[in-house]
Amino acid sequence: MAPSDIRPRRLITGFSNPTVKALRALREKKHRKAAGKFLAEGLRLLTDARECGHLPEVLVLATGRDPHPLLAELEAAVAAAGGEVIETSPDILSKITGKDNPQAVAGVFAEFNTSLASLDRSRADIWLVAQALRDPGNLGTMLRTGDAIGAGGLILIDDCADPFSVEAVRASMGAVFTQSIARAEWSEFEGWLRGGAGQLVAASLREAQPYRVAPYAAPCFVMVGNESRGLPEAYEMACDLRVTMPMKGRADSLNAAVAAAVLGYEVLAGLEQRD
Amino acid sequence: MAPSDIRPRRLITGFSNPTVKALRALREKKHRKAAGKFLAEGLRLLTDARECGHLPEVLVLATGRDPHPLLAELEAAVAAAGGEVIETSPDILSKITGKDNPQAVAGVFAEFNTSLASLDRSRADIWLVAQALRDPGNLGTMLRTGDAIGAGGLILIDDCADPFSVEAVRASMGAVFTQSIARAEWSEFEGWLRGGAGQLVAASLREAQPYRVAPYAAPCFVMVGNESRGLPEAYEMACDLRVTMPMKGRADSLNAAVAAAVLGYEVLAGLEQRD
Known part of the structure; x- marks a missing residue:
């Protein structure tokens, strides 16, 4: 046998x-x-x-x-x-x-422990944050991008799609196992974030600076908002840094997973330049 | 009344x-x-x-x-x-x-005319190219990104998803109407491309240079391949420029629409720097 x-x-x-x-x-x-x-x-x-x-x-x-x-x-x-x-x-x-x-x-x-307390922010220079992201494909794609840019994980704020859905796991291409995942309400996240080092960054049209020259600092938390509504204004205003990406056409926003990736790769380059 | x-x-x-x-x-x-x-x-x-x-x-x-x-x-x-x-x-x-x-x-x-002959390459500095892209959501997202970076349009090589599907139109967020769209087999595209000015660029692991410092030139054609197989080697080797993006984790590739966006924004910044 x-x-x-x-x-x-x-x-x-x-x-x-x-x-x-x-x-x-x-x-x-x-x-x-x-x-x-x-x-x-x-x-x-x-x-x-x-x-x-x-x-x-x-x-x-x-x-x-x-x-x-x-x-x-x-x-x-x-x-x-x-x-x-x-x-x-x-x-x-x-x-x-x-x-x-x-x-x-x-x-x-x-399923893994997805409490904020389980995250060790000192473990990585970049973390991705999604707020009320509804599309499991976008969520899985963010996990995949996080793996690529060496992020520590993905923090899901408010009512997001389920990271353990078949669609999210599939789109993550395995990153659901390499990235830490946490779920929290905004107030809980804000308290946790401000309890340690961390720069919260979002793409925004409000008092924003060009994303290519912004002073990113580790650990950098890159946040994107809901596919239809974007981030609530209060969440944007709570950011340490608001950045703007060129929008040359008619649209005023990118797909959420695309925005996270373009910004995430820029943060990676910005942090490495400073090393 | x-x-x-x-x-x-x-x-x-x-x-x-x-x-x-x-x-x-x-x-x-x-x-x-x-x-x-x-x-x-x-x-x-x-x-x-x-x-x-x-x-x-x-x-x-x-x-x-x-x-x-x-x-x-x-x-x-x-x-x-x-x-x-x-x-x-x-x-x-x-x-x-x-x-x-x-x-x-x-x-x-x-439906619009989607012949290569209908494209005027002098109209824009950046064009996106997708080869055998199967996911209509990815295709629509590429159209949306193309609008944002001021691309002229999207060229679909070989057997791609239909840009006029409800899913692609929806994901494009209207960019299906602002971006030119062409469909062609590879050999037809290659002949058309080489019949005028144009730099063909792809993310690749083969003899590639770092994407942040590569010499992008307009009109720049940014190409991504099929979601599972990537680009055929022959297509990569036909490129004028092969660039590599950091992959810090376990994965060796990005979602196709994400790769097009990260590279597309880099090309935009590179071309503007030179202006």
């Missing part, structure tokens, strides 16, 4: 199997919240997660998948940690993740 | 009305292509369109909408141009646009 054959795998063949229903329910926020778990899919993403110290509690493999050494390692690690390994058809996996062309593997992870 | 009451409006009350079906069909690419028309929604977007010289052939108004001077102007302009004005319930409008919280107004526009 090959080593991979001695590990117990549970085979699920029916769409109406209760486990399938429970996994599929994790696509809905209320079920994720009740279970404290979320779904992530794809070998690359799950391998990133493992290398960052996150193993799935349940690993779901599609039958007929191509063998891969990283997949075998992942399965061994999950089994060794006492996790469950399930094998099912690509159709059922597709039903679980809601994706037409499902990846060969998905995992169920425990 | 108030002036707005003397214009003929057709009232549609049934979900199964053939006009509703025809309008709703414009959400599908094959029907858009057959009709040569597309849908756009929202007063702000339709007003932007009008100010850029694009009037809808059909204007659809929701009953019970709040009156608005811009809406009255829009209706008058459509009627004066011989267009049709339809009034229907918010539920039916929602069915047409596929949006849960529909805007009070939508319009049907004739």
Whole structure:
């Protein structure tokens, strides 16, 4: 027997199997919240997660998948940690993740602690902050950008989309596992921010200076607002620095994830220039 | 009678009305292509369109909408141009646009000429280029960013998402009307590009120089590749300039629309510095 054959795998063949229903329910926020778990899919993403110290509690493999050494390692690690390994058809996996062309593997992870107290601001020079961001794709894209610019994590203010939704996790391309995530109301965030070092920066049209020459300082908290309404005026006025980006056309704003990225890369360059 | 009451409006009350079906069909690419028309929604977007010289052939108004001077102007302009004005319930409008919280107004526009020959490259210093971009949200976001950086338009290479899809139009926030759009195969684009002035630039890991100090030159064509595969190597090697952006984390790439924006803003700053 090959080593991979001695590990117990549970085979699920029916769409109406209760486990399938429970996994599929994790696509809905209320079920994720009740279970404290979320779904992530794809070998690359799950391998990133493992290398960052996150193993799935349940690993779901599609039958007929191509063998891969990283997949075998992942399965061994999950089994060794006492996790469950399930094998099912690509159709059922597709039903679980809601994706037409499902990846060969998905995992169920425990949600992380998302309290502000869990953040160590001294760990990174840049942090991203999103206020009332409603689009999970934008939220995941911000996580991905945060990973790229070496940010410590993403702080979600007021009523944001769920960072553990399938869409956000997918758009994050694995950064949901590398970036710290915190959720807080504005007043709570403001208190926490002012309890230590930190420069709060936002793109704004109010008393703003050009974003290319602004005096960014670490740790720098780069904040963007809701997709339709932008940031509330009071939040902008609470910033240490308001910056403006060129708007050469008819529009007066950028997509929220784009604004965070353009500003985030500028802060990165500004901080490195000063080193 | 108030002036707005003397214009003929057709009232549609049934979900199964053939006009509703025809309008709703414009959400599908094959029907858009057959009709040569597309849908756009929202007063702000339709007003932007009008100010850029694009009037809808059909204007659809929701009953019970709040009156608005811009809406009255829009209706008058459509009627004066011989267009049709339809009034229907918010539920039916929602069915047409596929949006849960529909805007009070939508319009049907004739698709534009998207041949390369229709582009005047001397009109702008920056042009965005997308290769095999599959996500209509990314495509619309690139249009929106192009508007912001003063780009002339977006050139779609190979098999891209449809810029006239409801999702792309929505994400463009009106920039679908301000940016030129062209579609071409790579070989056609390369021939057109080399038939005039133009610097082709892409983010790349191959023999690339740091994006903050690269010698950008107008007209600069900023190209990004497919969301999963990136650019084909041959396309990267055909570039005049390959640049690299910092990747401080685990990921080796950015979201395509984000990459276009970070690079696009850098090109804008680089060109302005030289002026």
